[in-house]
Amino acid sequence: MGPTATAQRVVLAEGRSSRRALFADTHHPCLGSGRTLPYSADRGKKSVSRQALNELKQQIPLLDYLHAQDWRPARHLSRGRLMGLCPLHSDHKPSFLVDPSKSLFYCYGCGRGGDVIRFVELYRQVKFPQALTLLHQFRALAPLLHESASFYRMQLHRHGEAVAYLHQRGVRSPELIEHMRIGYAPGGCLRGWLAQLGYPLPVLRQAGLVTAEGYDAYRHRIIFPLDGNLYGRSISVSAPPHRFLPGAKGGLYSWEQVRRYPDVILVEGLFDYAVLWQSGFHNVTCSLGSHLNAPQFQQLCGRTRTVYLAFDVDTNGSGQHAAQCLSRQLKARGITARRVCLPDGHDPNSFFVQGGDARQFQCLLEAAQP
Ligand SMILES: [Zn+2]
Numbered sequence: 001m002g003p004t005a006t007a008q009r010v011v012l013a014e015g016r017s018s019r020r021a022l023f024a025d026t027h028h029p030c031l032g033s034g035r036t037l038p039y040s041a042d043r044g045k046k047s048v049s050r051q052a053l054n055e056l057k058q059q060i061p062l063l064d065y066l067h068a069q070d071w072r073p074a075r076h077l078s079r080g081r082l083m084g085l086c087p088l089h090s091d092h093k094p095s096f097l098v099d100p101s102k103s104l105f106y107c108y109g110c111g112r113g114g115d116v117i118r119f120v121e122l123y124r125q126v127k128f129p130q131a132l133t134l135l136h137q138f139r140a141l142a143p144l145l146h147e148s149a150s151f152y153r154m155q156l157h158r159h160g161e162a163v164a165y166l167h168q169r170g171v172r173s174p175e176l177i178e179h180m181r182i183g184y185a186p187g188g189c190l191r192g193w194l195a196q197l198g199y200p201l202p203v204l205r206q207a208g209l210v211t212a213e214g215y216d217a218y219r220h221r222i223i224f225p226l227d228g229n230l231y232g233r234s235i236s237v238s239a240p241p242h243r244f245l246p247g248a249k250g251g252l253y254s255w256e257q258v259r260r261y262p263d264v265i266l267v268e269g270l271f272d273y274a275v276l277w278q279s280g281f282h283n284v285t286c287s288l289g290s291h292l293n294a295p296q297f298q299q300l301c302g303r304t305r306t307v308y309l310a311f312d313v314d315t316n317g318s319g320q321h322a323a324q325c326l327s328r329q330l331k332a333r334g335i336t337a338r339r340v341c342l343p344d345g346h347d348p349n350s351f352f353v354q355g356g357d358a359r360q361f362q363c364l365l366e367a368a369q370p
Pocket of ligand 1: 086087088089091096107108109110111112
């Protein structure tokens with residue numbers, strides 16, 4: 001039995017009966033002296049120092065990491081503790097307890113608990129060394145992406161062309177713009193702003209926000225913040241339409257707010273997502289392309305649910321082909337999949353932009369084919 005199983009036994013042994021004792025020890029059993037780290041560090045040392053781990057944990061408070069994954073508390077308890085839905089299992093009533101002062105969590109539903117490193121192991125389904133790597137990346141990138149996204153959001157309403165483009169794509173509701181944290185990259189001013197905040201140029205280049213030549217990488221693009229990335233949609237027809245920063249595109253969009261629904265609508269693009277959400281379909285999520293990465297597929301398979309695939313009906317048939325393949329893969333995992341048949345040449349965005357409404361889309365959902 002590996003260290004993971006041992007850790008779970010220890011946490012479970014602490015159990016429901018002695019809630020007060022749960023956070024008594026600030027060191028999770030995972031990181032206790034009994035744990036042999038399953039990898040080598042520099043010069044063949046067998047472990048990362050306790051000090052380095054503690055520093056990492058201090059620099060990334062568990063609550064900050066949870067917020068970045070869209071986790072929100074449902075209740076505030078005494079002594080600053082928070083309770084919300086568990087991101088680690090299919091949770092219907094809040095059972096995930098977070099103590100921000102100790103940066104520890106415990107779930108009364110699935111019985112798992114620990115610190116931010118343990119959370120990443122469980123949430124991203126990776127081993128301890130990969131969890132450390134992910135946290136190091138998060139530590140380096142998160143504040144920079146946050147600053148950039150905030151800057152882009154400030155620009156949105158200062159640029160008429162950006163607002164006009166959003167209107168043209170059916171995005172009108174201020175609530176939606178706030179929900180998706182939509183911004184605009186005019187180009188030519190992010191680098192200066194971040195430099196003023198103290199970010200050195202090599203860091204901006206490495207993150208992909210600034211090109212090798214020193215220019216803003218995103219120019220005339222609508223910006224959508226993602227988990228660990230920024231998606232930029234060009235408003236000009238002469239540039240490539242889609243752009244991401246280097247690195248993974250992350251999991252399903254806004255999954256933390258969607259995962260509890262028994263029926264989920266999956267779309268290809270964020271403008272498809274936007275019009276559906278705006279029309280009241282809050283059980284919509286987006287894969288940012290018609291091919292799901294492994295974490296996205298695992299997210300859909302996390303519980304029994306019905307997935308409505310509302311992919312593009314484009315002339316070359318690629319969207320529908322992808323939907324068929326995904327439908328088969330989901331069925332093989334016991335997930336009910338239904339393909340939504342939009343009119344020829346449409347995606348959910350164009351369907352709504354060209355006059356479709358929520359009632360008509362609901363009819364399409366009801367008529368969706370297995
Ligand atoms: Zn749980």
